[in-house]
Amino acid sequence: MGGGGPLVQRRLLSVLWLVWALWCCLLSIHSFDAAVSQAMRTLPGWFHDLFAAVTVAGLGKWYIWPAGLAALGLGGFSRTVADPERALWYRRLAWAFGFVALAVLLSGLASDLIKVAVGRARPKLLEQAAYYGFSPIGFRSDYQSFPSGHATTGAALGLAVAFLVPRLRALGLAFALTIAASRIVINAHFLGDVMGGAAIGCFTAWWLRDWYAAHGVLFVHEADGSVRRIGLSPPPPPSPPPDGDPGR
Numbered sequence: 001m002g003g004g005g006p007l008v009q010r011r012l013l014s015v016l017w018l019v020w021a022l023w024c025c026l027l028s029i030h031s032f033d034a035a036v037s038q039a040m041r042t043l044p045g046w047f048h049d050l051f052a053a054v055t056v057a058g059l060g061k062w063y064i065w066p067a068g069l070a071a072l073g074l075g076g077f078s079r080t081v082a083d084p085e086r087a088l089w090y091r092r093l094a095w096a097f098g099f100v101a102l103a104v105l106l107s108g109l110a111s112d113l114i115k116v117a118v119g120r121a122r123p124k125l126l127e128q129a130a131y132y133g134f135s136p137i138g139f140r141s142d143y144q145s146f147p148s149g150h151a152t153t154g155a156a157l158g159l160a161v162a163f164l165v166p167r168l169r170a171l172g173l174a175f176a177l178t179i180a181a182s183r184i185v186i187n188a189h190f191l192g193d194v195m196g197g198a199a200i201g202c203f204t205a206w207w208l209r210d211w212y213a214a215h216g217v218l219f220v221h222e223a224d225g226s227v228r229r230i231g232l233s234p235p236p237p238p239s240p241p242p243d244g245d246p247g248r
Contacts, residue, residue, distance in 0.1 A: 006225025014206055021199035025146075028192035034132055036191045037123040040184060048186055055182035057175075058150030060108045063157055064101050071098035085235040092232055095218045096164050099208065103160040104153055107204035111152040111197055120146035123187040147196035148189040154179030155201025163209050163219075164229065176201070 071094045078090035119138025122145040125131040135143045158172030180198055183189040189197075213219035213227050220228050 006223075007221060010225045011210070014203065014210075018199060018203050021195065021203075025192045025196045025199070028195055029146075029190070033190035033192050034126060036184065037126060037187060040123075040187050041127065043185065051182040051185040054178060055150060055186060055188070058153050058179040058182070060104045060149070060153045063104045063153070064108075067097045067101035067104070071095070071101060083235075089232075089234050092218060092230065095212070096232060099164065099212060099218060100157065100160045103156040103201075103205040103208050106208065107152045107156040107201045108149060110204065111147050111149045111200050114147055114196075114200070115144035115149070118146045119143045120190075120193065123190055127187070145189055146193045147200055148180070148183045148193045149197060150183050151176075151180040151189070151194040151197030152201040155198040156205050157201075159202050159205040160208075163205065164232070166229075 074090050074094035074097065078087045078094065081087040081090060116138060117136060119135040120143065121131050121133055121135065122142050125142055138144055154176040158174075158176035160172075162169040162172040176198065180194045183194050184191055209219055209227055210221075213221045218230055220230060222228055
């Protein structure tokens with residue numbers, strides 16, 4: 001129970017952060033989205049082309065399938081390893097790849113469900129038909145602007161990698177911001193859509209890390225409520241048999 005207080009505070013903080021992010025999205029929808037979208041249309045064509053090439057990196061399939069298959073393969077291979085320490089290392093690597101796959105997959109599913117429920121018109125409808133609004137339960141792609149799925153993937157992947165390898169934190173942030181910016185520049189989404197997607201991606205990775213830690217998998221909760229990743233360094237190689245071993 002000693003760590004329950006800080007842990008509850010951390011979870012409450014994550015919920016408050018999500019509420020704050022939602023408020024920022026609503027503010028952007030009300031005050032900034034249309035103006036930012038119109039400004040993006042004035043950018044030079046080569047700039048749009050550059051970000052159109054970059055934005056494909058925000059598709060979740062590029063990460064879910066490789067990370068998921070790596071998790072399954074490493075988990076299965078760990079069962080064939082005789083050395084207990086090395087087998088545990090392979091299992092931890094499997095959990096790490098699984099963490100990445102789940103962060104992207106779960107956040108993507110949440111984003112897709114919200115897209116349909118909200119039914120926000122995409123920026124191209126503002127440009128082509130001067131329509132800026134919502135059509136809830138929108139099954140057409142033109143009405144699935146909020147939140148941005150690419151921004152969701154970028155944030156979930158970037159934060160998951162930062163949790164697993166803290167020294168790559170800056171790279172993960174740069175990736176998330178680049179993918180988010182690309183969706184605005186090519187006018188696939190409004191600013192508020194990207195903010196909403198990033199919030200979902202971050203919250204999912206944060207929640208999943210807490211779930212892992214609660215089950216003692218890859219992460220652990222400290223007494224102060226913080227979360228520490230279990231080491232992923234490989235164990236030392238087994239010692240060679242001594243000279244003169246009769247088995248040689």
